[in-house]
Amino acid sequence: MTGSVLFSDIPVVSADETGVVTCQPHTWVAVRDGRIAAVSPTEAVARAALGREPDQVVNGQNRLLLPALANTHNHMAMTLLRNAADDLELHRWLFDVIFPREARLTSALVAAGSRLALAEMIRSGTGLSADMYYDHEETAQAALEAGFRLNLSVDAKREGPDGQPHPDPELLARSMRLLGQHPSGLLRVSLLVHSVYLYTEALYPELATMARQLDCPVQVHIAETQKEVTDCLARYNRRPAAQLARFGFFQTPTLAAHCVHLDDQERSVLASPQVLVAHCPASNLKLGSGLADVPALLQAGARVGIGTDGPASNNNLDLYRDMRLASFLAKGVRQDAALLPAPEILAMTTWQGARALGFADSGRIAPGWQADLQVVRTDSPGLTPLGNPVSALVYSASGSDVESLMVAGRWLMEKRELKTLDEEKIRFEALAATRALA
């Protein structure tokens, strides 16, 4: 199922050992037992690392090889709500359109929407993602079937004897055992903390304590809109990131989505090795939420990845579009074309994103790393001439240029054909699920 593969004479775009993304032309890459066995400018060296004839040789002509991309913020099953309500600001969109439809969701509908999202991500070069949604066990099952790496967040709240919601440590611990330690190595589990504005005050310190006690990562929305900040100041006399820190968060690995409206103090709170800011430029713009100041975050020392956010506010899961947008926005807003250059963007969406999702050995093409790889075709008019391959990937390419994608050495897409998912069945079931929600 994961035979050995030799990528032959292909330019390799990857971070070097210092984390900087460059392109090495004319490279041979050997994959065996789900991992990268060798990366060499010499064919014989790569072949020797396999110890026998490769099961498959991929010819690198008119191709690039790079790591599978990592999407650091997503609500996968919201595919079912794509283009259902547009040109509306976040709070109207969420409370008037999205929440009423989500009230009709069932486990089966979530599974249908998640599978559709997996198909779309695989088709556009993404092999790893965060997910923050409902019915995480259904979604985990879908990811395992697809062979996709997923960091799932678990909604571990239960109504207590006092009628109030309280965290249930056993619910989370069980998911961490069952899913996070799944032998496939494809799954990681986080605690879902929607935002500083959705829960009763008493719940937050309890959730933070549980995360610390179980040493569990957290996925949380922070400072997505100005309204969130204003409301949080009114309620707690503190801004969202500062208030969440006060509640006891950020002491375990945290995926902090959005972070659009921050002050300097919050940026220094978030500038922790435990935290990755999941920058979602398309969604933030589309919902009129605003523009996250990524250069300021980086200057403060924060780690930043890129996320699509859910496909109902993007309205797409092609991370190539978000890479281009993230770079363009930083350059344009600051009027400095040197900001967020292409190599930095690719570092964010490969090893930096993968590490923050809990997959620290994915995102580089080097011996011993996971064979989470994609092949991009470069012979279309839109990639001719290719020029600098790193620039071409960020500024010219799109997800439709991805020809093949493997995760842990297993092809999820090969020559534009999905290998682990039945695309026709997925579309059929997703359309039925959409009708059930409308």
Next chain:
Amino acid sequence: MTGSVLFSDIPVVSADETGVVTCQPHTWVAVRDGRIAAVSPTEAVARAALGREPDQVVNGQNRLLLPALANTHNHMAMTLLRNAADDLELHRWLFDVIFPREARLTSALVAAGSRLALAEMIRSGTGLSADMYYDHEETAQAALEAGFRLNLSVDAKREGPDGQPHPDPELLARSMRLLGQHPSGLLRVSLLVHSVYLYTEALYPELATMARQLDCPVQVHIAETQKEVTDCLARYNRRPAAQLARFGFFQTPTLAAHCVHLDDQERSVLASPQVLVAHCPASNLKLGSGLADVPALLQAGARVGIGTDGPASNNNLDLYRDMRLASFLAKGVRQDAALLPAPEILAMTTWQGARALGFADSGRIAPGWQADLQVVRTDSPGLTPLGNPVSALVYSASGSDVESLMVAGRWLMEKRELKTLDEEKIRFEALAATRALA
């Protein structure tokens, strides 16, 4: 060559007679002699308009029909400089990298680069474009071969007996006769006025007089960077748009590219029925030039189209990406998700853009209009569920979803295969041309 075509039971996205873009499901569209003969919810009505069996029937299942897009600002042959220099601001990029390479351009190289741009645009649903570059006759020839509608700008300056550049009315008049009145109807001619900063002062009023006397449209860059504004204020004590008006421009149809840094007075100068602002969001961001305030322009009464700008500063000619970006930017910067909604963006890139390029009967799907049409496939995971088709086109689709494109009833691409251009030969010649410039 342009046989009759019946589009059968297809949703049609087009402006209605008031100019507002909507989607009509289950429509039959008849095309004959290069024009739209009928648009009807009844098959028999559409068939009757053809008078005989259609030569071809296009089944509308899992498809959308919309007008070919119009790209209102481009430097086509700069495909050859794609990804050659990135993460640099405009003036360094232009003077240190682009101008030195352009000094090595020949007519043959421009033709090669222009053909590559045509292939890329056709592949992504664009059937009409402006072009501002050198060797316009070569480019015109390439467009005629491709069957593509082009508004070409002519550099009508010549060195005079005093050693200074002067406009040559005969050069422009000849191009207007030869090209602008070409029996194909595919070409329009404009006068090239690069910008307020590149020529000697005396030349501008002469160019403006020539444009008025010949009643010739103008293509010009305006207020692309803050530096342009600062320099113009220092030199003329007036801002760029105001100074160009003072020189005598804006009295013939004008494609005013960029318009990033404007004041209220300039916005009212540009709010003329003669002027279309060609908004180039990707290029303006990528070069760090800034963000054009399109909502303010529209509120001032200006007409706005969308342009890619040249493929060396985008780095792409897929206008779908620029549509999405234009809408997202306006929403995000103003923190108002209702701004530049999807129907308004599609109006800009169909009939409004086409009209400004001089093709007033292109850009709507209605009887008598040009059969400048594209078919988009909607059965990919990224367009499932489709939701609102107008939103889906702007927010979810990309140029790679375009299946077929016709201009004047002639297929330029059919089922992803170019019909008028030899793509392999174009790529080969473009790669050779790129090497010649490096």
